Amino acid sequence: MTEPSFTDRALAADAALWDTAFAHRFARDLPVMDGATPAFRRYLVYEYALVLEAIDLVARAVAAAPTIPEKRWLADALGGLVHAQLAYFDAAFARLGLAPARPGTLPVGVSACLAAMRRAGAGGDYGEMLAVMFAGEWLYWTWCSAIPAGAAADPEVAAWIALHTDEAFRDHALWLKALLDDIAGTDPDAAPHLAETIASTLRRELAFHDAAFAA
Numbered sequence: 001m002t003e004p005s006f007t008d009r010a011l012a013a014d015a016a017l018w019d020t021a022f023a024h025r026f027a028r029d030l031p032v033m034d035g036a037t038p039a040f041r042r043y044l045v046y047e048y049a050l051v052l053e054a055i056d057l058v059a060r061a062v063a064a065a066p067t068i069p070e071k072r073w074l075a076d077a078l079g080g081l082v083h084a085q086l087a088y089f090d091a092a093f094a095r096l097g098l099a100p101a102r103p104g105t106l107p108v109g110v111s112a113c114l115a116a117m118r119r120a121g122a123g124g125d126y127g128e129m130l131a132v133m134f135a136g137e138w139l140y141w142t143w144c145s146a147i148p149a150g151a152a153a154d155p156e157v158a159a160w161i162a163l164h165t166d167e168a169f170r171d172h173a174l175w176l177k178a179l180l181d182d183i184a185g186t187d188p189d190a191a192p193h194l195a196e197t198i199a200s201t202l203r204r205e206l207a208f209h210d211a212a213f214a215a
């Protein structure tokens with residue numbers, strides 16, 4: 001029998017936390033939300049701020065990546081954020097009459113998530129950057145791929161789910177997972193910090209999504 005990989009062990013070690021995350025109200029409510037749902041409208045404003053932060057994080061990961069194939073892969077992921085995701089927000093904000101959050105107005109659960117991404121990028125530890133990305137992508141991949149096709153009637157919601165269930169998104173989540181396995185396999189001393197980064201990122205993700213439901 002093959003040994004579980006580093007990420008499989010990390011996910012299993014924090015199974016209770018992941019189960020809590022998978023059962024989060026955001027994932028349950030998302031398919032029935034629409035552009036008039038206050039939590040979804042708040043979420044879009046917070047999420048736009050997160051995507052801007054993610055662009056910087058992935059750009060730093062491109063710079064830190066030690067090989068050309070990794071730089072190329074991450075540059076494609078960066079392109080997805082800059083093009084497809086920002087285009088999504090341009091259209092959704094225009095249609096729903098939303099605007100980016102004014103500086104200093106984001107709730108603490110959201111700003112803490114953004115700050116941790118910024119710290120990971122600025123710290124220059126490539127594995128840590130990947131671990132932060134992996135936790136978020138794995139969460140969204142699991143959430144969105146569990147939503148039955150056609151369950152979301154609202155076009156903004158359906159388009160957002162589609163961005164997190166397409167092949168490119170799935171492949172990116174799996175690529176991050178495999179690369180973390182490689183890094184932890186090559187440098188076992190790095191593994192505890194990577195596992196802790198995955199878990200602490202997930203905790204911040206939960207606080208981020210809680211914030212959308214706090215009026």
Ligand SMILES: Cc1ncc(CN)c(N)n1
Binds near residue numbers: 047136137140205
């Ligand atoms: C808050 C959050 N975390 C993660 C992801 C996945 N890219 C996201 N879209 N939003």
